[in-house]
Amino acid sequence: MEALFWACLIGGIVYSVVTIVFGDILGDALDGLLDFLPDGLDWLHPMTVVGGITVFGGAGLMLGHYTDLAVWGVVAFALLAAVVIGAGVYFFYVRPMRATESSTGYSMEEMPGKLAEVLVPIPADGYGEVMLRMGAAGVTNRMAASFDGVPVEAGAQVVVVEVRDGTLYVSKLDSDFSSNILDERR
Structure with missing residues (x-):
């Protein structure tokens, strides 16, 4: 034994x-x-x-x-x-x-509805880059295109409308809406 x-x-x-x-x-x-x-x-x-x-x-x-x-x-x-x-x-x-156990990962399916800031200007028919917060994952930069087909300048506040083929399609926020959002974040 x-x-x-x-x-x-x-x-x-x-x-x-x-x-x-x-x-x-x-x-x-x-x-x-x-x-x-x-x-x-x-x-x-x-x-x-x-x-x-x-x-x-x-x-x-x-x-x-x-x-x-x-x-x-x-x-x-x-x-x-x-x-x-x-x-x-x-x-x-x-x-x-x-x-x-927690994950700092995120899914592209979570991105629609998120607010973002344009880093690289988005032309009407091309691609730019946006930065958005993804909870515990922190900040991420992603390729973006204009959902409405209008150019979006750098620094503009946008909302992610949809994700297709790894590209975020964004729409520019109204100036009144984006200033209210910025005030709430401070």
């Missing part, structure tokens, strides 16, 4: 070292490996499972050496320790970290 405990402990330590050193490479290579699991089994996160196996090995070794428990008593208490520590890892580390 001692060999099983040593194997669990050493296997968990090796897994930890390998994931620290090669974590990104392995993460990319094994991406989607556990996607077959139903949504309700998210507690089967590798950190939870491997952490439990490592604790099982370590607790089994310590209980076997420092107590007078029978073999099945050692296994039972080692399993209990593994479940308790694994649950602790899940509830106090894995689950909170999943809740904090």
Whole structure:
């Protein structure tokens, strides 16, 4: 039984070292490996499972050496320790970290209706460039064309009307409307 405990402990330590050193490479290579699991089994996160196996090995070794428990008593208490520590890892580390994951990405489909400022003048039948805020992603610059077919000068406030083929089609805001928007932002 001692060999099983040593194997669990050493296997968990090796897994930890390998994931620290090669974590990104392995993460990319094994991406989607556990996607077959139903949504309700998210507690089967590798950190939870491997952490439990490592604790099982370590607790089994310590209980076997420092107590007078029978073999099945050692296994039972080692399993209990593994479940308790694994649950602790899940509830106090894995689950909170999943809740904090956020993305600074944005989609082109989110852009219609956003206000922008013209950086490079937009000719009536050509392309220019606009700058717009995209939430947590910050500021982005995008190629733009006039939706109305009228030229738009640099510095003008525009609204994105639609997105086609990666190009923002914008329309110039009325001067009254854009000054109200600027006052509200200050």
